[in-house]
Amino acid sequence: MSGLPLAFLNPWLLTALIALPALYFLLRLIPPRPRSVHFPPLRLLLDIVPKEETAARTPWWLVLLRLGLAAFVILALAGPVLNPAPPAPPGGGPLVLMLDDGWPAASDWDARLLTAEAAINGAEASGRSIALLALNSEPQDIAVGTGAAAREKLRALVPQPYIRDRMTHLPALTALAGRTAGADLVWLAGGLDTGNGRAFSEALGKLGNGSRLTVHVPEHTARGLAGSDNSPQALTVRVLRADTGASETGIVRAFDLRGRPLGETQYNFSPSATETQARLELPIELRNEVARLDLAQNRSAAGVQLLDERWRRRAIGLVSGATADQAQPLLSPTYYLQRALEPFADVRPSNAGAPSEAILRFIEDGVPVIALADVGTITPEAQEAVRSWISKGGVLIRFAGSRLAAAENDDLVPVRLRRGGRVLGGALAWSTPQKLGEFPQNSPFAGLNIPEDVVVNRQVLAEPDPELAERSWAVLADGTPLVTAERSEAGLLVLFHVTADTVWSNLPISGLFVDMLRRTIALAGEAAPAATGADAANASQPVEAATLSPTRTLDGFGAFRSPPPTARPVPARGLTEGTPDHPPGIYGPPDGFIAVNTLAPDAKLTRLDLSNLPVSVRGYANAEPTPLAPWLLGGALLAFLIDTLVMLFLAGRMPRWGRRGVTAALVILAALAIAPQADAQQTDAKAVDAALKTRLAYVVTGDASVDEVSLAGLRGLGAQLAQRTAFEPGEPVGLDPAKDEMAFYPLIYWPVSETAQAPSSEALARIDAYMKRGGTILFDTRDAIYSSSGTSPAGTAGLRRILSGLDIPELEQVPADHVLTKSFYLLPDFPGRFRGAPLWVEAMPSVEEEESGAASPVRSGDGVSPILITSNDFAGAWAIDERGQTLLPTVPSDPRQRELAYRAGINIVMYALTGNYKADQVHIPALLERLGQ
Numbered sequence: 001m002s003g004l005p006l007a008f009l010n011p012w013l014l015t016a017l018i019a020l021p022a023l024y025f026l027l028r029l030i031p032p033r034p035r036s037v038h039f040p041p042l043r044l045l046l047d048i049v050p051k052e053e054t055a056a057r058t059p060w061w062l063v064l065l066r067l068g069l070a071a072f073v074i075l076a077l078a079g080p081v082l083n084p085a086p087p088a089p090p091g092g093g094p095l096v097l098m099l100d101d102g103w104p105a106a107s108d109w110d111a112r113l114l115t116a117e118a119a120i121n122g123a124e125a126s127g128r129s130i131a132l133l134a135l136n137s138e139p140q141d142i143a144v145g146t147g148a149a150a151r152e153k154l155r156a157l158v159p160q161p162y163i164r165d166r167m168t169h170l171p172a173l174t175a176l177a178g179r180t181a182g183a184d185l186v187w188l189a190g191g192l193d194t195g196n197g198r199a200f201s202e203a204l205g206k207l208g209n210g211s212r213l214t215v216h217v218p219e220h221t222a223r224g225l226a227g228s229d230n231s232p233q234a235l236t237v238r239v240l241r242a243d244t245g246a247s248e249t250g251i252v253r254a255f256d257l258r259g260r261p262l263g264e265t266q267y268n269f270s271p272s273a274t275e276t277q278a279r280l281e282l283p284i285e286l287r288n289e290v291a292r293l294d295l296a297q298n299r300s301a302a303g304v305q306l307l308d309e310r311w312r313r314r315a316i317g318l319v320s321g322a323t324a325d326q327a328q329p330l331l332s333p334t335y336y337l338q339r340a341l342e343p344f345a346d347v348r349p350s351n352a353g354a355p356s357e358a359i360l361r362f363i364e365d366g367v368p369v370i371a372l373a374d375v376g377t378i379t380p381e382a383q384e385a386v387r388s389w390i391s392k393g394g395v396l397i398r399f400a401g402s403r404l405a406a407a408e409n410d411d412l413v414p415v416r417l418r419r420g421g422r423v424l425g426g427a428l429a430w431s432t433p434q435k436l437g438e439f440p441q442n443s444p445f446a447g448l449n450i451p452e453d454v455v456v457n458r459q460v461l462a463e464p465d466p467e468l469a470e471r472s473w474a475v476l477a478d479g480t481p482l483v484t485a486e487r488s489e490a491g492l493l494v495l496f497h498v499t500a501d502t503v504w505s506n507l508p509i510s511g512l513f514v515d516m517l518r519r520t521i522a523l524a525g526e527a528a529p530a531a532t533g534a535d536a537a538n539a540s541q542p543v544e545a546a547t548l549s550p551t552r553t554l555d556g557f558g559a560f561r562s563p564p565p566t567a568r569p570v571p572a573r574g575l576t577e578g579t580p581d582h583p584p585g586i587y588g589p590p591d592g593f594i595a596v597n598t599l600a601p602d603a604k605l606t607r608l609d610l611s612n613l614p615v616s617v618r619g620y621a622n623a624e625p626t627p628l629a630p631w632l633l634g635g636a637l638l639a640f641l642i643d644t645l646v647m648l649f650l651a652g653r654m655p656r657w658g659r660r661g662v663t664a665a666l667v668i669l670a671a672l673a674i675a676p677q678a679d680a681q682q683t684d685a686k687a688v689d690a691a692l693k694t695r696l697a698y699v700v701t702g703d704a705s706v707d708e709v710s711l712a713g714l715r716g717l718g719a720q721l722a723q724r725t726a727f728e729p730g731e732p733v734g735l736d737p738a739k740d741e742m743a744f745y746p747l748i749y750w751p752v753s754e755t756a757q758a759p760s761s762e763a764l765a766r767i768d769a770y771m772k773r774g775g776t777i778l779f780d781t782r783d784a785i786y787s788s789s790g791t792s793p794a795g796t797a798g799l800r801r802i803l804s805g806l807d808i809p810e811l812e813q814v815p816a817d818h819v820l821t822k823s824f825y826l827l828p829d830f831p832g833r834f835r836g837a838p839l840w841v842e843a844m845p846s847v848e849e850e851e852s853g854a855a856s857p858v859r860s861g862d863g864v865s866p867i868l869i870t871s872n873d874f875a876g877a878w879a880i881d882e883r884g885q886t887l888l889p890t891v892p893s894d895p896r897q898r899e900l901a902y903r904a905g906i907n908i909v910m911y912a913l914t915g916n917y918k919a920d921q922v923h924i925p926a927l928l929e930r931l932g933q
Contacts, residue, residue: 014078072636075628094184095129097131099133101158103598106301115620120154130147134157136164160580183210192222193606223303224603225303226305234281241274301557333499336508370395372397374401376404383411390488394491396491399498550563567582696714725910737766776865827907833891840869864912
């Protein structure tokens with residue numbers, strides 16, 4: 001039976017099928033009972049003994065029916081299972097399940113869970129103790145326990161977006177193998193040689209003390225994206241795989257920071273290739289908006305490539321003060337500049353004759369960076385336009401030359417310059433050409449390698465100034481400035497004290513020149529990195545010490561989530577790949593963030609090699625096991641009932657139904673036998689429990705991390721309600737709108753992500769009926785940090801898909817006099833984990849509508865809005881763990897904001913439960929006056 005999606009729990013019972021031929025002949029010789037006819041004269045013939053009796057044969061179709069009945073019973077007793085899980089290793093020692101829960105596990109996570117549950121069930125049935133070890137967790141002592149404890153721990157695991165070194169768990173595994181003989185080690189591997197996979201498997205095979213190792217590997221491993229490049233023609237990204245032997249085609253999609261799709265492209269693998277490229281050809285303006293690339297068919301954190309300002313191709317205007325650029329291009333400063341900038345920028349040389357005209361044209365076109373190569377004095381009008389342009393975020397890069405050295409009254413420089421310059425052999429001369437000194441710690445060039453052969457023969461000198469050292473990004477070996485900069489409001493002014501060609505220095509023909517320009521241009525439009533790394537005039541700490549806090553991080557499936565509590569800030573320059581302390585995601589504010597990806601730019605994927613190792617290699621379950629015994633027993637029962645009816649009919653014992661009655665009975669029995677079993681008891685129990693105890697509910701999204709926060713959030717809110725009000729809610733309940741009854745829950749919390757899909761038509765009908773009959777659903781897109789005015793388009797995309805099939809009333813932001821603002825606490829706004837986004841409710845009719853009667857006089861739910869929408873992440877602010885400690889920090893981290901979030905939740909629950917009774921309090925003075933009080 002190997003290779004088939006079918007297995008038998010008791011295969012030895014199949015030997016009973018051998019008896020079917022004998023049963024066939026036996027059934028043929030047994031005739032049906034003869035039909036009795038009462039005829040009194042024939043009574044005399046009963047005493048006559050017949051000389052010969054001939055048995056009638058059973059009809060062939062009835063024999064086949066009875067053989068089928070016997071075969072169904074034998075097969076059912078053999079315990080057939082469709083899509084059986086790989087069996088647990090035989091043995092009597094403890095079972096140690098080691099689960100890879102890094103990003104390679106995301107693509108086949110369901111199969112991994114099925115295999116783990118099957119192993120736990122098999123070990124539990126044998127009375128063996130079980131230990132479950134997540135290899136992507138911190139090293140810890142391994143404790144064996146029961147199957148129930150292992151299942152509980154398994155349900156809490158989700159794929160992580162990084163890979164830890166598995167060798168850190170080896171001491172604990174060695175200690176376990178030493179104190180327990182005959183342990184069976186089962187490694188549910190991701191199939192990729194990450195985290196010292198080969199060395200780990202070799203070490204496990206040598207544990208000894210009777211330990212046996214079984215490794216489960218998937219048939220197809222995860223794919224990945226790495227090494228994006230925004231070239232002049234297209235945006236390209238490397239697509240990686242470890243499997244070979246077959247061609248493969250897939251789709252790479254591009255999104256902006258708000259989750260809006262910008263385009264997609266196809267990639268193709270040849271049978272022997274492990275790497276290919278996806279090429280996205282879009283206009284440069286659209287390519288600069290791309291913030292996320294992902295694989296459409298392969299969900300994992302490695303299948304996502306995040307892009308920040310470093311991947312944008314900046315438009316750079318080049319202006320030269322030379323007069324013979326086209327006649328002798330190799331002598332032109334713009335020749336070297338253009339070739340140094342082309343790999344990462346959109347270079348636009350000036351075609352205007354006068355530098356001032358070219359500068360004004362570039363500013364009018366909105367170019368963010370302008371480079372001036374040996375441009376002397378420009379017109380006052382151009383100078384004023386440049387100052388205004390820099391203050392709004394522009395970056396002006398100037399290069400020295402004879403014209404700049406001779407210019408007078410030129411204020412477009414970061415430091416005061418001396419007339420003339422210092423030349424090899426002149427009055428202010430060096431005896432030898434000067435080399436570059438170490439870059440200052442507050443310089444964006446810090447960390448770059450300085451070639452020994454880069455020398456300077458001439459430079460423009462800066463006048464001594466108290467701020468000169470702070471404004472110096474690069475210096476020569478003697479301490480004189482080579483590059484100076486000054487920040488002017490949002491913009492930047494940078495001066496290279498040498499020419500852009502090789503006349504004064506050989507720096508323009510070195511790789512260092514390209515890196516210096518790349519880092520300088522990357523500062524254009526980067527608020528956070530520029531302020532920390534480029535603001536030399538105000539920098540008070542080294543760039544390496546400047547950090548950016550996590551804003552949104554990826555989970556193992558590649559979806560954006562709130563940062564985990566263990567996430568630490570990253571250096572302002574970013575990281576090449578994510579780590580457990582710095583998970584992949586977005587760090588810093590939206591207008592100046594740094595992207596950290598799962599895979600390094602030069603990463604490669606390699607399949608785990610288990611050859612020549614003492615291990616047993618198995619695959620994963622490809623579907624949930626389905627027992628077939630109930631269906632076979634149902635078929636046997638149907639065959640038995642049919643046989644009984646047939647025998648009654650042939651024996652003349654059938655009531656006066658006739659053939660039509662028999663046919664109707666057979667149809668009814670067949671329908672009852674093949675009808676799927678409904679889980680009515682569980683549904684009824686859940687409905688009764690919900691009716692007896694008022695509970696808050698949340699919609700199960702299928703994402704474990706989101707659902708855990710929703711459950712923990714409603715638990716935290718329930719604890720506050722029980723402590724502060726007379727309402728003590730029961731344990732929160734997770735709902736599937738397509739299956740569960742929603743009418744028992746006054747308030748349902750629905751977390752929405754940008755990848756949320758539209759519900760089915762049945763679910764939409766249930767939701768619409770629930771809202772029409774007085775229920776309230778609180779939709780939370782949880783992304784207010786990315787918008788200063790309500791729900792961001794990223795969360796709105798998923799919300800629109802959910803609401804597209806519902807009859808949604810007109811919405812408005814909660815007015816200042818709304819019942820929600822005073823249902824329990826007096827609240828001016830409704831913050832959650834984030835603050836700033838409004839809470840949307842059904843718009844109340846205006847005074848004119850109420851007076852004219854145009855508005856409906858009665859609303860369901862006692863005036864309660866059927867829908868509430870926010871993006872402040874209420875559940876994240878309410879969430880608590882088993883010890884009552886908060887799970888997620890507020891943004892910003894403020895205890896007062898969490899308290900207000902709890903008050904907002906209490907007001908919402910009181911509003912859903914009590915309706916508009918608080919609105920009637922405005923009539924209390926008039927009522928008291930009427931009562932004479």
